[in-house]
Amino acid sequence: MIDFEAFVKYSKPGPRYTSYPTALEFSDDFNYDEYIKRLKNGDPKKPLSLYFHLPFCRSACYFCGCNVIYTSKSDKMDRYLDYVERELELMSGILDNSRPVTQMHFGGGTPTFYSAEQLDRLITSIKKHFKNFTNDAEISCEIDPRFLNEEQLDVLVSHGFNRVSFGVQDFDEKVQKEIHRIQPFDMTKNAVDMARAKGIISVNTDLIYGLPFQSLESFKKTLELGVAINPDRFAVFNYAHVPWIKKSMRKFDESTLPNPKVKLEILKYTMEFLTSNGYKMIGMDHYAKPGDELFKALENGTLHRNFQGYTTKGGADLIGIGLTSIGEGEDYYAQNFKDMEGFEKAIDAGKLPNFKGILLNDEDRLRKAVIMDLMANFALDIKKIEAKFGINFFTHFKDSLEELKELSEFVNITDEKISVNETGTLLIRNIAMCFDEYMVKFKGVKNSFSKTV
Structure with missing residues (x-):
């Protein structure tokens, strides 16, 4: 039995580790010429993963932390496509675009805020410049069920899209009203059914816990309705409350947000409920059916974590x-x-629109490997890290392992492996932070990252 009251002490600001180092370390020290050099000198045998950001939405969802632009003007969206096409032209003149493409993802914003004709225009332009999509390429799109029709799905399927992710967040009417996203269950179910009927082979559903007016009891009902849709995957995210970055989050009365104890209860129940309904936990936040590729990747050690x-x-x-x-x-x-x-x-100046980033030194690459393995697998093969980077793990990470002692009840450390126990998975961000050498400058800084619990 977990003592949730005692657990609350571990709630502190911390990264989600979609990257290491995190985006807060990006700067213009990483200059344009460095970026171009790396694009030109990329390994011709190494595959490509393409991400396209479509930033437009009709209106604000108050919980959203994404970079979005609110509009109802189609010409504004067409103008954006003009520039994306020009960016593609520039990129294909620098990068070896004959390299195999194994993954493509549309994120936003609301990609399906674009019409079927606009989506067809964009995808046709992409395939003009990147022609070598592999037969098993994962081609996916984020979908808002409030903006979806058969014509859009026909375009996506005709161009090889095989995975979609439906934003739901919560089915509770009071919560939906507060977060400014009214989306009845039937609307979502109809959208999922339509996607399956059109031939989409994998459906993901996004939920968020930690939103205003949520409780354990209300989220239980959301999970039951979510399972009734029968998605292949669930992503159940911890709401990142960062009102100092996103002004829309200031609309929330913070007293209506569930406290860390309640959030932990919701998370634990979610793990148990989805597991009992045929899903397996995959890294942090994600669950998949045993036949899903994510679960297979976890088993064979090829699971990877990135910004998607x-x-x-x-x-x-x-x-x-x-x-x-x-x-x-x-x-x-x-x-x-x-x-x-x-x-x-x-782009008007004939340059890629890159404005910052970071070059990883040897220490960054080592710590990235450690942190990403922990985040993806809840475990770390110490001998593999030692062999790859030529270090003595226990000497090199002496300070990190000392810091990890505070969380010793959640991890098991042998000469060959670090393993996180089931309870420790609730604190995987805290565990990964022990190996993050950039965290020292954020100690005591209130407005840095969202809370880990």
């Missing part, structure tokens, strides 16, 4: 296209401009 969460396509170079998109290579992260003016000016 968990993926089966590890070992690919991530190329970010569009406003605020982030790319990832062996030794760098690169981010595009976050503001439309900077984005357009760069």
Whole structure:
């Protein structure tokens, strides 16, 4: 039995580790020429993962931490596609675009806020420049059920999209009203049914716990309705309350947010409920049916974590296209401009719209490997890390292991392996933070990251 009251002491600001180092370490010290050099000199045999950011939404969902632009004007969205097409043209003149593409993802914003014609235009342009999609490529799109029709799905399926992720967050009417996202259960179920009927082979459902007016009892009902839709995967995220970054979050009365004890109860119940309904926990936040690729990747050690969460396509170079998109290579992260003016000016000048990033040194790459393995597998093969990086793990990470002692009841450490127990998975961000050498400068800083619990 977990003592949730005692557990609350572990609630502190911490990264979600979609990258290491985190985006807070990105700067313009990573200059344009460095980025271009790495794109040009990429391994021709190494596959590519393409991410496209489509930032437009009709209106604000108050919980959202994404980089979005609110509009109802189609011409504004067409203008954005003009610039994305020009960015693709520039990218294909620098990068070896004959490299195999094993993954492509549309995120946002609301990708399905675009019409079927606009989506077809974008995908046709992508395939003009990147023609070598592998037969088993994972091609996915985030979908808001409030903006979805058969014509859009026909376009996606005709272009090889095989996975979709439906944003739900919560089915409770009071919660939906407070977060400014009214989305009845029937609307979501109809959208999922339509996607399956059109031939989409994998459906993911996104839920969020920690939202205003949520309780354990209310979230139990959301989980029951979620399972009734029968998705192949669930992503159940801890709400990141960062009102100092996202103004829309200031609309919430913070006294209505569930406290850390309640959030932990919700998380534990979610793990137990989904497990009892045929899903397996995959890393932090994710659950999949045993036949799903994510679960198979976890079993064979090929599960990978990046800015889109968990993926089966590890070992690919991530190329970010569009406003605020982030790319990832062996030794760098690169981010595009976050503001439309900077984005357009760069492309008008004939340059990729990259404005910051980070070069990873040897220590960064070592710690990235450790942290990402822990986040993906709740375990670390010490001997594998020692062999790959030529270190003595216990000597090199003496300070980290000392810090980890505070969490010793949640981990088991042998000469060969670090294993996180079931209770410890609730604190995987805290455990990973012990190996993050950048965290020291955030100690005592209130407005840095969202709370881990």
